[in-house]
Amino acid sequence: MNTYFDKDMVLEEIRSFRVETPSWGYGDSGTRFKVFHWPGAARNLREKLEDAAMVQKVTGICPSVALHIPWDKEDDWSEAKAYAESLGLRLGAVNPNLFQDDEYRFGSLCHYDPAVRRAAIEHILECVEIARTIGSDTISLWLADGTNYPGQDNLRARKRRLRETLSEIYPALGSDLRLLIEYKFFEPAFYHTDLADWGMASTLARQLGPQAKVLVDTGHHAQGTNIAHIVSYLIDEEQLGGFHFNDRRYADDDLIVGSQNPFDLFLIFTELVAAAREGVIPRVDYMIDQSHNLEPKVEAMIQSILHIQSAHTRALLVNYAALAQAQAAGDTLAAYRVLRDAFETDVRPLLAEARESMGLDPDPIRAFRASGYAERVARERPQAAGGASGYPGA
Amino acid sequence: MNTYFDKDMVLEEIRSFRVETPSWGYGDSGTRFKVFHWPGAARNLREKLEDAAMVQKVTGICPSVALHIPWDKEDDWSEAKAYAESLGLRLGAVNPNLFQDDEYRFGSLCHYDPAVRRAAIEHILECVEIARTIGSDTISLWLADGTNYPGQDNLRARKRRLRETLSEIYPALGSDLRLLIEYKFFEPAFYHTDLADWGMASTLARQLGPQAKVLVDTGHHAQGTNIAHIVSYLIDEEQLGGFHFNDRRYADDDLIVGSQNPFDLFLIFTELVAAAREGVIPRVDYMIDQSHNLEPKVEAMIQSILHIQSAHTRALLVNYAALAQAQAAGDTLAAYRVLRDAFETDVRPLLAEARESMGLDPDPIRAFRASGYAERVARERPQAAGGASGYPGA
Amino acid sequence: MNTYFDKDMVLEEIRSFRVETPSWGYGDSGTRFKVFHWPGAARNLREKLEDAAMVQKVTGICPSVALHIPWDKEDDWSEAKAYAESLGLRLGAVNPNLFQDDEYRFGSLCHYDPAVRRAAIEHILECVEIARTIGSDTISLWLADGTNYPGQDNLRARKRRLRETLSEIYPALGSDLRLLIEYKFFEPAFYHTDLADWGMASTLARQLGPQAKVLVDTGHHAQGTNIAHIVSYLIDEEQLGGFHFNDRRYADDDLIVGSQNPFDLFLIFTELVAAAREGVIPRVDYMIDQSHNLEPKVEAMIQSILHIQSAHTRALLVNYAALAQAQAAGDTLAAYRVLRDAFETDVRPLLAEARESMGLDPDPIRAFRASGYAERVARERPQAAGGASGYPGA
């Protein structure tokens, strides 16, 4: 089965695919109820980079690391950049943090107080500078802005403030930096979120200009939303800029990508690969954005990569010609089976072969567990100050 | 409380508000499991117009009736128009039906077969002609187009077909007709819907031109979606064209507007009234679109109007100046209370006064029940051929 | 990988697994908007049985057919039974229809009018008689009962009516018939549904007695509901009686089982197989209940069986001993990978082998398409009277 495909091409596509891991995925995180500490969880940028280097070592497709400012703020960025390079990594998307300062209680770029908006603008401009300094070309913008109660703020005024503040920031991008605009259905805002869906992110990106694109976080949609459809829509509008990958069953659960619904992840990739097969290959950054509440950080990241590769590879195996034929004939079930055939295929042998051709262990999890890395960092990294949570009750 | 407002102005706003009722709301309808017949349910356009005239008689704010073609198709439109006018009505938005012909199994404007797309284009162009003939300036377009299974059709191809077909139709609107584009989260399509959300409708409307606007059906969103936010967003983008009102708890339940969540309906109106208070008063058509499965059709329509008036009037009573003040002070709870105060107000006396000043009975339901209309039509209109359903099983 | 398992045992488990197909799945059905006719769709019980026999012929695991009364009502049940047997089939669960008579507008067993409740009781008792006559031991009860508006009826009174009416029916089951009680989150009722969740079905079943069990329809839950969890819970409470299989993305979409989320179907089966591995093997009836709106009926049914077999077989391959070990060690990711390994496995070769050992074509879809059956019935079965829908608008 599936013998129609060009195996060498698929192997090359597997090898050349890239996923960026997030610095914050290597540290402790949790729910509002509790942050459980994981032994050896990274406590600073250096340790996060070391963890990321370990992920890259066993997967071979994760050479870059996204940063969160100020979580990862460094005094000397050239030194940080050099350290990353010494580990075989480069620094990737810069994520401004616009939700953890006390002044952001009522929002950042949408805040009714011009002083808070000014602070948020300055923070993003600082991130633009950092990006230039570290050789990154991407600002990844997520706003927690929103309201919890009807009437809390004027929705149209907030919309205009957002456009206004971003219009001020946009020129700083020049022609070499990209602004990826993320949207989210809800949380931490529970009445309205200023960028609530792809339509709002897309409208804004279009108004700003070609350097602005939409970032799709797979956990940021209402129940039932067909993300593959949105992805195909954004591709066609030339507005898809990247992904924040994770998985969920309920809300923004931030679980390991592909762990709850591997078929939906596969369907997202079929839209991307189908477009690519037609020559439509936009610049899309594939980034992970998860919160590992219970599980070991580095191993969870490796497993995430495996799930992405499983979905991506299956999408590479789809017989798109046969699919188009069945579609043109209105043969619903035959068309479905073309996708399903690829999904039913066990792609682990193919992935093992690709890894071996890259000089990697065919089983990254086994390689990681055999390395003793987890045990070593658990010994070497004493726990940072006490586990926090968003629901201290005191 | 609430003594700040100009009562005469509010009374005038109540009186001048208009809601369009749908011809199809007067006939039998149901779920896929069963269409329960209601005694006296209208069986043709004449009877629907008579019912609508009754609604207008007791409410005074429903002078127009939306049509569905071919359900309401007439041989002689000038006669139909004259009949409507003789009842004190005018014919309103024309709704093409693009889902009940056998050829629409796989869609209409998005269908992979050009012949089906051609038929759909012709049908809409026919509706444009009808609109011109009957003096309506509005085409209200809902597409049932979508797919049930991944792979069933090419999503990007469908997107382009939709843009292409509507681009062919658009010029026929001239400068005097409007095209209202409706979106829907799902149903009858269960994998993807071609116009799945406001963002897709809005993108398309923008691409077509200024005669195209977005139609918000209050039942067509994912659970939790903040419709008031979308409304405010579309107002600010100058893309809001109208409403299809109904209410729901689960899916597109098509229940009586405001019956399940009167507060959300009120919040939608606060966005419209707030904009109006600032002088932003787009042309917005307020239309009802419900499916009365169990309840008497005419009385259900009157009750719908009462719910709309209840929500609209409360929104008129909001102290928007006080609201703005509380918002500017970051006083979340005070801001919320400004809205809540208006919502807590019993507006029935005010509505009764408005009605009396229009020469109406202050209690439209009582007036309707006293009229004997329901009993009369139940006698005079024998049931049409047997109750159908979408789940015959046989 | 997965070499730990006993292949002969798995092959035998594949062969001995049984799925019941529904008579109504062979006829035309649709949404409230439209019933699209499929050429050759069965128009009566004989034709449905012939279709079911075709499904059994190519799958080998579908020897029984569920009936819906009165859709499938026959004057001479012994003749119908003999005809089924002549096709190698037996008649299975009897499903009373309590939603398509005009008197059921406000419910059946929960109706406020004792006369309607009486009619519903009599109908179910008739179905019990039919079951005895045709040699079936299962009554499968789905109630459409509910309300559309707050206040429409007294919820506690309805609850008591339901218990009372079923208590009257229960003794008629004797010790040889089972009553499977289905629940549904919503539709066709849109405010409340009398049996809204497994908890209500379970409470009722417990109150009635050991012949009453809970029926899980995989499409009848709120978004996000973990059905595998409910299944495991009902197994442990000795209350799981059977399944109605289908799939969905939004509401009760009634799509082909396993077509939208194959992983969730697999997880349901892992609960059943895990219990079986511990010797907990309740009588569970696996039945399909779908509405084929767009697709060919017989082929859709065969494909459904393939999806069920795919999920079931993968569940058979799970290394439950390794799973228990990882669980006992708190090794979240290793435990997940045990499941995932089975899910990643391509079980098509194993299924082909099982089929061949049953004397079947290894590819049932190919066998069916090669048979010419679809073309033949399309020729031989002219369409029944016009396509109905629940939204005629007229």
Add this chain to the structure above:
Amino acid sequence: MNTYFDKDMVLEEIRSFRVETPSWGYGDSGTRFKVFHWPGAARNLREKLEDAAMVQKVTGICPSVALHIPWDKEDDWSEAKAYAESLGLRLGAVNPNLFQDDEYRFGSLCHYDPAVRRAAIEHILECVEIARTIGSDTISLWLADGTNYPGQDNLRARKRRLRETLSEIYPALGSDLRLLIEYKFFEPAFYHTDLADWGMASTLARQLGPQAKVLVDTGHHAQGTNIAHIVSYLIDEEQLGGFHFNDRRYADDDLIVGSQNPFDLFLIFTELVAAAREGVIPRVDYMIDQSHNLEPKVEAMIQSILHIQSAHTRALLVNYAALAQAQAAGDTLAAYRVLRDAFETDVRPLLAEARESMGLDPDPIRAFRASGYAERVARERPQAAGGASGYPGA
């Protein structure tokens, strides 16, 4: 309108209604992204009690305070009790905390490790002792137990552990203490939650015995769930033990009760009042459980009480006799209007009168704002150590 009711009786019902406020509602809390500090937020049990006394002072219906152990743990409980009494308060439900110790990473009573289960049992038994010491008769149990990934633990084993551990605890309740069992759809567990719905809580409560009842948290349900129906069901099963009130639009948003959907809160109360009118008056504890992320704690609590009173009072005004009549006649719209009439009524004058008859200010918010309390505690209570969150990223 609504003149049928006995005003004195309603006033007395308003006056005698009691709501318990939670100690943790007076301290800072937040989302996983950030805990915003509120000036003057209570930092220990004494301050929480002082805040609660202020709420009681202006509302007159909140004489008791729920505790969370160990958040509120005291060395000398008799002293704490005396202090509460000196403020005119009594200590109410005791809430064990089974989610913030490091050992609870994989659950508490359901944990695979008997040592963790033992610790959880001991903690609850300690809470039983505390309850006895402080004169409370209620243990309010919420379990965060669940899993994040399929396979992480054995669902049936967890179920049995829960029953087993609670069976060990149950006898300690004697005949004088009650155990309220809370359920939650999801969060902080994102694959399955051990007590996921009312059915699981109810099954467990029944198995334990009559001292165990179900606690309904209004934010703990899937989207669309009809909570009023569940409440009516539990009343009829004699299993309703109490409420945790809050409101939500998306997930467990923990917003001010009645702020997002006042009609649904009203419908819940109509079920309770309707039962009471028939003489069915179970012991039901009305408790608030919210997380004030943005708003002032004490004022938010007072506003919550106002919303509850608004909904409760409207439910008291329903003409249940007229409702029953309309129901018996199958007059859906008339029945709905009976509820709606009560809901449309402005109950603020009635509530003001009730308050004045209790010697209170008719407007509790005004009274609170005039008291200068918020300003005083903001001065007197310096912020506790730095704002935490569940998403530190570092």
